[in-house]
Structure formats: C-alpha cells, structure tokens
Amino acid sequence: MTLDEIDLAVLNALKKDARTSFRSIARTLKVSPDTISKRYDRLKKTGIILGSTAVIDPSKIGYSFIARFGINVKPAYAAQVLEKLIQIPNVIVASKIVGNHDIIAISVIKDFQHLCRLRNTILEMANIDKAELGMWIDTMELCPHYFII
Amino acid sequence: MTIKNLDSIGIKLIRTLQNDARASFKEISENGSVSLDTIKNRYNALKKSGIIKGSTIILDPKKIGQGNLVFFGIQTIHNYAEFVMNILRKIKGMYVVTKAIGRYDIEAIAILDDIEKIGETKNIIGDLQQVKNVDVDIFVDKTLLCPRNFEFKEVNKNK
Numbered sequence: 001m002t003l004d005e006i007d008l009a010v011l012n013a014l015k016k017d018a019r020t021s022f023r024s025i026a027r028t029l030k031v032s033p034d035t036i037s038k039r040y041d042r043l044k045k046t047g048i049i050l051g052s053t054a055v056i057d058p059s060k061i062g063y064s065f066i067a068r069f070g071i072n073v074k075p076a077y078a079a080q081v082l083e084k085l086i087q088i089p090n091v092i093v094a095s096k097i098v099g100n101h102d103i104i105a106i107s108v109i110k111d112f113q114h115l116c117r118l119r120n121t122i123l124e125m126a127n128i129d130k131a132e133l134g135m136w137i138d139t140m141e142l143c144p145h146y147f148i149i
Numbered sequence: 150m151t152i153k154n155l156d157s158i159g160i161k162l163i164r165t166l167q168n169d170a171r172a173s174f175k176e177i178s179e180n181g182s183v184s185l186d187t188i189k190n191r192y193n194a195l196k197k198s199g200i201i202k203g204s205t206i207i208l209d210p211k212k213i214g215q216g217n218l219v220f221f222g223i224q225t226i227h228n229y230a231e232f233v234m235n236i237l238r239k240i241k242g243m244y245v246v247t248k249a250i251g252r253y254d255i256e257a258i259a260i261l262d263d264i265e266k267i268g269e270t271k272n273i274i275g276d277l278q279q280v281k282n283v284d285v286d287i288f289v290d291k292t293l294l295c296p297r298n299f300e301f302k303e304v305n306k307n308k
Binding site for chain 1: 163220
C-alpha cells in the first residue's frame with residue numbers, strides 16, 4: 001500500500017497525540033472528517049497502525065532507571081524464553097536479536113534490590129545460559145512508536 | 150495528582166489508555182460506573198502531574214519502510230562518553246542514546262534502513278578515536294512491547 005499526503009499527515013498527527021480528533025486533523029488538511037476516519041480505518045486494517053498507547057513517565061510512578069539485559073539462550077529456545085520474559089512485570093520490551101546475544105530485554109527498575117531480584121528471576125529461567133546487564137543512567141525515555149505489541 | 154494518591158480510578162484509566170489511547174472517556178466512564186466528569190478530571194490531573202506524558206500510535210516499521218531496530222553497545226576512552234554521545238545524537242535514526250553502567254559506557258538504539266546502513270553506522274562510531282569498541286545487535290522478528298507491565302499498584306503500596 002502506498003501512502004499519500006493525507007495518510008502521512010494522519011500518521012504524524014496521531015504519533016504526536018493519539019487522541020487528536022479526526023475533526024481537527026480534517027480542518028488542518030482542509031478535507032472532511034469522514035475522509036480522515038476512512039483513512040484511519042484503512043491504516044488500521046492494513047496493519048500499518050498496530051494500536052495506540054498512553055505514554056507514561058516511569059520516573060513519576062516510582063521507577064529510577066532502565067536496565068537492559070543481553071541474554072544468551074540454549075539454541076532453539078529463543079522463542080520460548082521470549083514469551084516468558086515479556087510476562088515478567090516491569091519488562092517493557094523484549095526481542096530476539098542477532099549479534100552478541102540472542103535476546104534483548106528492557107525493563108524499568110525501582111531500585112537496586114529490585115534489579116537484583118529481576119536479574120535472579122531471569123537467570124533462574126529454564127534454558128538461559130547467561131544474562132549480561134547494562135544500566136541506563138541518564139534516560140527514562142523509551143518512545144514506543146516503533147515497537148510492536 | 151502524585152503516586153501517593155493515584156487511586157484505583159486513575160490506575161484503571163491509565164490501563165485502559167495503554168491498551169487504546171483513543172478510547173472514549175464516555176465509554177470508560179460507563180464501563181467503570183463513574184461520571185464522565187470524574188474521568189475527565191482524572192485524565193487532566195494525570196497529564197498535569199506528568200504521569201501521562203502523552204499518547205502515540207504504534208506503527209509497524211516494516212510496513213512503512215522504516216528498516217531495522219539496532220542496538221549499539223559502545224566502550225569509550227575514560228571521560229569521553231559525553232563527547233561520543235554528542236556525535237551519536239547527530240546520526241540520523243538514533244533515538245535512544247544513554248550513558249550506561251555495565252559492560253558498555255554508552256548504549257544506543259537506532260532505526261536504520263538496511264544492513265549496509267548498519268555497517269556504515271558501526272564504522273562511523275568505531276572510527277572515532279575516543280571509541281574503544283562497538284558491539285552491534287540487530288532486532289529480528291517481532292519486538293514485543295508490553296507497556297502494561299508497568300506496575301502501578303505495587304508503587305502505590307510502597308509509598
């Protein structure tokens with residue numbers, strides 16, 4: 001599907017604020033709200049828009065930093081481990097990767113005790129060989145535009 | 150509103166909006182058997198306090214031709230992390246650049262078009278005199294994102 005100017009304008013407006021009304025997008029583009037509504041439905045139907053979400057500031061709800069885990073798993077177990085990982089509370093992103101590790105998991109962390117518990121939880125999972133850890137010390141930003149639920 | 154008085158209505162509202170940021174306040178109020186005004190007030194308070202920073206749509210990067218998510222782990226010469234970070238931030242497609250503690254001094258995530266671009270970017274970083282080593286991991290398959298895994302209730306209890 002090729003995207004035209006109207007599609008792109010809809011995507012851009014909703015990326016900035018998913019609650020933007022179709023009426024106001026329509027007004028800016030000088031088209032009818034119906035047109036915007038139809039474009040939105042089509043973008044959803046074709047899977048370009050996968051969904052929408054509220055963006056939360058982790059630092060405002062008791063989190064102090066983000067941790068990244070680089071995880072190595074026994075061959076052929078990546079998919080299985082991934083499914084389990086994303087169910088762990090506070091893990092907000094998980095993906096298979098190719099490179100030094102097999103899986104990356106990104107988690108919001110409350111304090112060091114929490115980090116240690118989480119690390120143990122991961123290490124105690126079946127079929128995990130090792131988990132390396134990086135702590136992000138100056139960003140709590142993780143814009144979800146590009147992550148697929 | 151602070152986390153100290155983030156009540157069950159507020160938490161429920163956040164959860165609903167995390168699932169669907171476009172959910173109508175009218176429906177939320179009807180489903181939760183609270184007034185429309187209550188929901189509007191909670192939403193405004195959550196925005197004002199910065200707990201809700203905004204909202205966004207989630208796109209399938211492949212369908213809009215946006216290429217691959219790539220993780221960079223970078224080791225720098227002592228005291229040069231900030232300098233290297235400033236260069237990284239200028240590279241197109243970089244959207245997380247952070248100082249880190251652990252194996253790497255800097256960790257970054259970028260969206261890059263293709264394998265060539267990934268190689269090129271790795272070389273740009275690796276060629277910097279202040280950089281000792283660059284590791285690259287490329288995200289494959291579906292990236293799972295679970296914003297719902299943020300724990301609100303536990304935070305509430307602890308405070």
